[in-house]
Amino acid sequence: GWAKIDHHRSIRKGIPEAIYGEGKGAEQIVKIAQKMSESGHPILVTRVCPQKASEILKKAPFLEYNSDARLLHSPISPPNNSDKKVITVPVITAGTSDIPVAEEAAITLELNGIRAKRIFDCGVAGIHRLFDHIDVIQKAPVIIVVAGMDGVLPGLIAGIAPCPVIGVPTSIGYGANFKGVAPLLTMLNTCSQGLCVVNIDNGFGAACVAALICSRIKEFNP
Amino acid sequence: GWAKIDHHRSIRKGIPEAIYGEGKGAEQIVKIAQKMSESGHPILVTRVCPQKASEILKKAPFLEYNSDARLLHSPISPPNNSDKKVITVPVITAGTSDIPVAEEAAITLELNGIRAKRIFDCGVAGIHRLFDHIDVIQKAPVIIVVAGMDGVLPGLIAGIAPCPVIGVPTSIGYGANFKGVAPLLTMLNTCSQGLCVVNIDNGFGAACVAALICSRIKEFNP
Amino acid sequence: GWAKIDHHRSIRKGIPEAIYGEGKGAEQIVKIAQKMSESGHPILVTRVCPQKASEILKKAPFLEYNSDARLLHSPISPPNNSDKKVITVPVITAGTSDIPVAEEAAITLELNGIRAKRIFDCGVAGIHRLFDHIDVIQKAPVIIVVAGMDGVLPGLIAGIAPCPVIGVPTSIGYGANFKGVAPLLTMLNTCSQGLCVVNIDNGFGAACVAALICSRIKEFNP
Amino acid sequence: GWAKIDHHRSIRKGIPEAIYGEGKGAEQIVKIAQKMSESGHPILVTRVCPQKASEILKKAPFLEYNSDARLLHSPISPPNNSDKKVITVPVITAGTSDIPVAEEAAITLELNGIRAKRIFDCGVAGIHRLFDHIDVIQKAPVIIVVAGMDGVLPGLIAGIAPCPVIGVPTSIGYGANFKGVAPLLTMLNTCSQGLCVVNIDNGFGAACVAALICSRIKEFNP
Amino acid sequence: GWAKIDHHRSIRKGIPEAIYGEGKGAEQIVKIAQKMSESGHPILVTRVCPQKASEILKKAPFLEYNSDARLLHSPISPPNNSDKKVITVPVITAGTSDIPVAEEAAITLELNGIRAKRIFDCGVAGIHRLFDHIDVIQKAPVIIVVAGMDGVLPGLIAGIAPCPVIGVPTSIGYGANFKGVAPLLTMLNTCSQGLCVVNIDNGFGAACVAALICSRIKEFNP
Amino acid sequence: GWAKIDHHRSIRKGIPEAIYGEGKGAEQIVKIAQKMSESGHPILVTRVCPQKASEILKKAPFLEYNSDARLLHSPISPPNNSDKKVITVPVITAGTSDIPVAEEAAITLELNGIRAKRIFDCGVAGIHRLFDHIDVIQKAPVIIVVAGMDGVLPGLIAGIAPCPVIGVPTSIGYGANFKGVAPLLTMLNTCSQGLCVVNIDNGFGAACVAALICSRIKEFNP
Amino acid sequence: GWAKIDHHRSIRKGIPEAIYGEGKGAEQIVKIAQKMSESGHPILVTRVCPQKASEILKKAPFLEYNSDARLLHSPISPPNNSDKKVITVPVITAGTSDIPVAEEAAITLELNGIRAKRIFDCGVAGIHRLFDHIDVIQKAPVIIVVAGMDGVLPGLIAGIAPCPVIGVPTSIGYGANFKGVAPLLTMLNTCSQGLCVVNIDNGFGAACVAALICSRIKEFNP
Amino acid sequence: GWAKIDHHRSIRKGIPEAIYGEGKGAEQIVKIAQKMSESGHPILVTRVCPQKASEILKKAPFLEYNSDARLLHSPISPPNNSDKKVITVPVITAGTSDIPVAEEAAITLELNGIRAKRIFDCGVAGIHRLFDHIDVIQKAPVIIVVAGMDGVLPGLIAGIAPCPVIGVPTSIGYGANFKGVAPLLTMLNTCSQGLCVVNIDNGFGAACVAALICSRIKEFNP
Numbered sequence A, B, C, D, E, F, G, H: 001g002w003a004k005i006d007h008h009r010s011i012r013k014g015i016p017e018a019i020y021g022e023g024k025g026a027e028q029i030v031k032i033a034q035k036m037s038e039s040g041h042p043i044l045v046t047r048v049c050p051q052k053a054s055e056i057l058k059k060a061p062f063l064e065y066n067s068d069a070r071l072l073h074s075p076i077s078p079p080n081n082s083d084k085k086v087i088t089v090p091v092i093t094a095g096t097s098d099i100p101v102a103e104e105a106a107i108t109l110e111l112n113g114i115r116a117k118r119i120f121d122c123g124v125a126g127i128h129r130l131f132d133h134i135d136v137i138q139k140a141p142v143i144i145v146v147a148g149m150d151g152v153l154p155g156l157i158a159g160i161a162p163c164p165v166i167g168v169p170t171s172i173g174y175g176a177n178f179k180g181v182a183p184l185l186t187m188l189n190t191c192s193q194g195l196c197v198v199n200i201d202n203g204f205g206a207a208c209v210a211a212l213i214c215s216r217i218k219e220f221n222p
């Protein structure tokens, strides 16, 4: 009774509703998932810790859990590789500690039928590691860049990429990092053109923006 | 000597370098503009107050000034209306006070060959005013939404639009608005899918992201 | 000896004193509750975790515990449905995660003889879910709206309701949410007329304001 | 063209739309005022400095200006003193420096047909000054309390009043006052029951909440 | 070797050095305590949790532990009641939750040969509870007032007391309390004369200031 | 009518009411001063800029203006030097830029019959300059220490003085000074014993605390 | 009388005292400068606006003013170019708007007998501009890097330089830049090794650290 | 695959790459360490808790663990005491609680072939303890000063040392300490010359800056 699922969303936006898992109990999530599943909706629950996930999986075996990304989701059908229309979006991280947030983004992309190209651990303290991937950067429709600590990488990539870049600050860091505020501010104040930002640790949100850009690339007729 | 113009940028990014006008003197801006003009670059100087602008215009008559947007720029060639490839991007504001930032975005779009559709003063205190434009929202490739005070409008539009929305918080407000921090946080914390954010009052930055999305729509082949 | 109960409060304000349970031990709360009970006062203890509650209930069996709302309280006598004078106050939430704070408000209302009409999970990411309840909104004497993340809903409802709206920001969210600061600022900066705010997660406080409005509606003679 | 007046608001909410004057030019305000005046709406423009006001008054002589409250408004018809239905709302300030914000509230009340009872300069440094007015406090339907610096007064009054209290923090203070953040936090953290808060310096907003409470007192039938 | 005890302090200041217990291990504290004990210094260790205390007490049985105040200390010799020179300092709290911090202050006073008069739970939500103690307030040499949440009480007492008042904000509260920042700001912005402030939860520091005032009262000759 | 002077304060507290001059007009201040003067009260108006002061002095020639301290006040009768009971309080500053705030404190002391010993420009960048005054520090009943930038001096002095120290942070500094927040935090976090703090730039407040300590030294009988 | 110059500093530290000009009057600065000049000290006054400078120069013609750096100083004797011991320190800026702070650093270096190599406008939006200077970076004893907005450049240079880098955040930027807080945080959170930071806009302070490093390079014998 | 070690760094900077241990699992760290070890790189893993360390040590027995500093590292070869070229760097702390951060710095120095001179517990509450070490301070090439709470010590030492001082704020403190923000601000706002700062608790970063200064002292030829 209490949960009002927005079934209409996938029609309206092309992206189905996701469930914010953090504040909810296992039982509550199971009920919502069952309801959505019955009406044939793809399911995505964000920010689910391993323990809660295993409780849920017992009662909702039609779901899968990705512990890196802390996501519970419907099975992902791998994109048909011969399908020319499958778009590939690079998901780049500055450090290895940023990988969980990047995985949240990558899997959300895959749930939306987009191929995610993972490029991890390319931070500016050894910037030559990024240059191996210059080709991917120059051919992308949009790039998701995930960075904690100083948050420098997204602006750097926006300085060379000919496409929009979505920066995701992470809460990785200590001291004057303030749980991700430092990289958030770095990104908001970028001097590079073409960088926009989502909330700290919001890999899901970045993937939604990227998915909508991809859908416009495919479907928009001026 | 001191200023190193990034001539290479328009090739690299498809968007020419812009000059941040706020900290610079009239003379300094004139010199940079002349140098860029000589090498055939389009010119855009942001955040120029009227007084400084009129000083500059005396020595750089090849520029135009838009006092609403506080921009100095090369003349804009109106998009050829019969050109089917011209894309139209809606630029929406919540209040009338947000118009200057919206104009900064709109003119930057026009300088990049994109048509800007201005829809101003549609804030949530009388949300029915927005619904008159539902058609434009549903057909857009990307939407720029400018809002100060509570910053509610971008999330609301992202809730109904099938395209990415770029939120621009403005510094309009008082008290616990903290010069735009309140609407910035509102937008970063949105529950709607497909909203990304740029710096407070950064109409220019929003337009750059939008222009790159439009260029990908036109040019990207998966 | 150390605790000085304000017995006089229910006479002075029409609302009995409540006990802030967070910093206090089970024993301490039992003693205060017994003392209040002896002098015939209704009892309300806020922010009591389940474990502490069960300890208290052993020694104070005249209390009831609501684990959603984390409230310990005297039994609630259901309002006489034939009593025309019973007022109904809507308690609305944006997400399902906001329900605990809303329950704190609803039960506090019921302890004050007011009927609480619960309407949960109506956030702006799917705003049509709100419109099913437009009738309730238009007939209410006052509305309590509970919202975390972006805190957009209270302003939206204040934009259409012909009565005062009390916004309760919750600490639901992450990153730049800052444990409820983001929705608090959204509500303080609303452009809608008729919205006032209480502390983050303070469902109890919102209900007190609402109860006083209801008591004025019943008793005030200009 | 650019300004979309919300004519429908007075029907929907019982309170007509107000114009936020701060960011707007004199000319712009004159145009909006004329348009509203033509369709018979009462006019209220907030946050207008004296100089801008005198410019506006030349072209919109049907308005009056209150320089204390920085309000431009339609003439106020004094409430018919024999009318028993006229409600009186106390507007109390802590210091003399808070008077401008209190006047903004008082005049907004009067424009809504409510009598404002001004009680100024009653701060806690000499709390006996408040006790002379205990009678007014005990008989009010709702009280607006305006306070800067430490913001202590609203909670104190809420501790003794049997009606809702609306606290308005002001930006009066210096140092660790942070332009009104200190009194805002004091009020949000009050231990008193029945206090709600609006934005710093928002006398207008407080009056809107109060006016809606008064209209509910008059019109609501459970 | 690593710890350099400031043996000279009690001569220089009249107050012996205290050990900040929070970051230190049990072993480390035992060693420092033994060293101080050997040279005949009174010992005070602040912010020691019960578990660490019991570990320490096994090896340093010459110490006592007060779990309310989280203090480990040398035995307190009760002030000779017939000694006319013993000064009494009131330690007042707003709520019962503030008692631990108040106890830290009270015991520190007692270790310095001052009588502490505990008056707890007198907050402004029922201000009449304070008036029972007006006599103590008017005769004190200095008053320590401990308050969390809105932090209103110290300013109120400073408004009536003819002596200096030392305000101690506590971290009791939630939401926009920000762990004691709200009451700290309230106290710093007080309009009352004669109020000074120490760090949040710093009962020890408040007692040191009070002890020095008392020592000056006894010993100072203009 | 609007201003309610607290005539009773000098009896209650031993310190007469002061007028906060910042938000008030010249006329308003003149009226309050005349009223206080008529009833024989000493007058002190804080935070009056030179221009407003000269306007006021024309109509209230019984006042004097100190432009360093920005104070308007009744004439100060120099303490009778043979009077053994006159207490001397050192007022120390870290830099020369802190002098205005120190003067506000010094003159407030003098208005309360206390001798102020000014020791200016002794900051820690050349700490030997402080040691010339070690004698004064060791004999004082209480010390006021005014410091901006890093705010280090008060803690340093509290480390050696056998009396309470009142720290006054000033808004002198730039960048991460945040208008005095940095020195305020330094002082609140001091490891020295016997330091308490007042609001940023609040020389007046510090002097009130010091004056009450002096009055207790003279009058208190345990 | 009031100003106590720290004549001993140049002996103790090898760097003479500087005068902080911001809060001081022209007259006050003239007096201090004359006193220092008489005893043969080099003079440096920081943060002097042009108007104040010209007033001072009239009475202290032995000083020079650099309006870019807002410094008043004794004449600089150009380093003897044949002197092999003269060290060169690069002073690099991200944008042209950062030049004033860089000049403050450069001139302070020159006053200490160090050659400043100015490299301006090399920000990351066009990072190739930096690579022209890779040689200078690799041979430096220490590098000062001045950057506003996102503050990315110092970390980038620290990623490639084999010497310590001193980052100076500037207050250039808008919106979520918070007057230099954003670049300050970026630098504090750097992942690069060898970067340390001074206060926002503190070119003087950075030069002092660099000068001490240079003096250790010349004089230190392990 | 995912981790890209920056092997080139020790050539480029003279300091090998360190691994940030906080967000990484034991397994992940083991793999990186093995890879680095195979290619003959010295290894340093920061911020490893004891439990994770013992897990790692089982599989990477070529590492050592320092539990004070929370560092995992390759064995340190003690500097050859007869080697005249070994430089000694003092590492000073204000309190005993700051020792862990100081140890992180000291061991990092030692891994870089520098001797660390530990001087702990010299805070300003008993400043005479510092003066016993004046000799070390005056002969150092660079000093690392670690301080929490008020963060006063680094500025004090910079006031007397003829070499650069690197301040490390620690998160030791409570209340308005804000986990190290207070001492960070104190250090950034210092009036002393020659002080620069690294992130809160960043002993490692301070040692890197110091090591680069030492390498410049040894190797730089102007």
Ligand SMILES: Nc1ncnc2c1ncn2[C@@H]1O[C@H](COP(=O)(O)O)[C@@H](O)[C@H]1O
Pocket (backbone or CB within 6 Å): A017, A018, A019, A020, A021, A046, A047, A202, A204, A205, B190, B191, B192, B193, C094, C095, C096, C097, C098, C121, C125
């Ligand atoms: N990780 C996330 N970050 C931001 N928004 C989310 C996240 N997960 C789900 N949401 C959105 O938040 C809303 C969930 O609210 P709820 O009703 O509490 O599940 C949905 O509209 C989702 O689109």
Ligand SMILES: Nc1ncnc2c1ncn2[C@@H]1O[C@H](COP(=O)(O)O)[C@@H](O)[C@H]1O
Pocket (backbone or CB within 6 Å): B094, B095, B096, B097, B121, B125, C190, C191, C192, C193, D017, D018, D019, D020, D021, D046, D047, D202, D204, D205
């Ligand atoms: N002082 C004020 N504080 C808060 N909101 C206001 C104020 N004055 C007007 N408003 C509201 O803000 C909106 C004005 O936006 P605008 O279109 O920019 O005039 C209207 O919906 C008003 O109800």
Ligand SMILES: Nc1ncnc2c1ncn2[C@@H]1O[C@H](COP(=O)(O)O)[C@@H](O)[C@H]1O
Pocket (backbone or CB within 6 Å): E017, E018, E019, E020, E021, E046, E047, E202, E204, E205, F190, F191, F192, F193, H094, H095, H096, H097, H098, H121, H125
């Ligand atoms: N709770 C406390 N709050 C503030 N300062 C304290 C506290 N307890 C001890 N101190 C002071 O902090 C210093 C202790 O530092 P440490 O060497 O780490 O024990 C001493 O100089 C004490 O005077």
Ligand SMILES: Nc1ncnc2c1ncn2[C@@H]1O[C@H](COP(=O)(O)O)[C@@H](O)[C@H]1O
Pocket (backbone or CB within 6 Å): F094, F095, F096, F097, F121, F125, G017, G018, G019, G020, G021, G046, G047, G202, G204, G205, H190, H191, H192, H193
């Ligand atoms: N721009 C500056 N930033 C930081 N400190 C400065 C600056 N200019 C001067 N100082 C230092 O601040 C102190 C000046 O204080 P004052 O006595 O007010 O001139 C001196 O010790 C200077 O070393």
Ligand SMILES: [Mg+2]
Pocket (backbone or CB within 6 Å): A094, A095, A096, A121, A123, H004
């Ligand atoms: Mg890495």
Ligand SMILES: [Mg+2]
Pocket (backbone or CB within 6 Å): B094, B095, B096, B121, B123, D004
């Ligand atoms: Mg409008």
Ligand SMILES: [Mg+2]
Pocket (backbone or CB within 6 Å): A004, C094, C095, C096, C121
């Ligand atoms: Mg939902």
Ligand SMILES: [Mg+2]
Pocket (backbone or CB within 6 Å): D094, D095, D096, D121, D123, F004
């Ligand atoms: Mg007053």
Ligand SMILES: [Mg+2]
Pocket (backbone or CB within 6 Å): C004, E094, E095, E096, E121, E123
């Ligand atoms: Mg109580």
Ligand SMILES: [Mg+2]
Pocket (backbone or CB within 6 Å): F094, F095, F096, F121, G004
């Ligand atoms: Mg000085």
Ligand SMILES: [Mg+2]
Pocket (backbone or CB within 6 Å): B004, G094, G095, G096, G121, G123
């Ligand atoms: Mg540039």
Ligand SMILES: [Mg+2]
Pocket (backbone or CB within 6 Å): E004, H094, H095, H096, H121, H123
């Ligand atoms: Mg110690």
